[in-house]
Amino acid sequence: MIERLASLPVKGYRRLDPSGPRRGTCDRRWMIQENLPGKVKA
Numbered sequence: 001m002i003e004r005l006a007s008l009p010v011k012g013y014r015r016l017d018p019s020g021p022r023r024g025t026c027d028r029r030w031m032i033q034e035n036l037p038g039k040v041k042a
Helices: 002-006
Strands: 025-027 032-034
Antiparallel strands (some): 025 032
16 A cells, blocks of 8 residues: 555645644655644654
């Protein structure tokens, strides 16, 4: 299942929390901007 998700074409980063701030670290593998301040990465 992960291979199928990773193979989908994505243009640009998506915010993890769409209503959150437009800042935070970016995960290149999943094209996600981690914009949840104070959350601990697992």
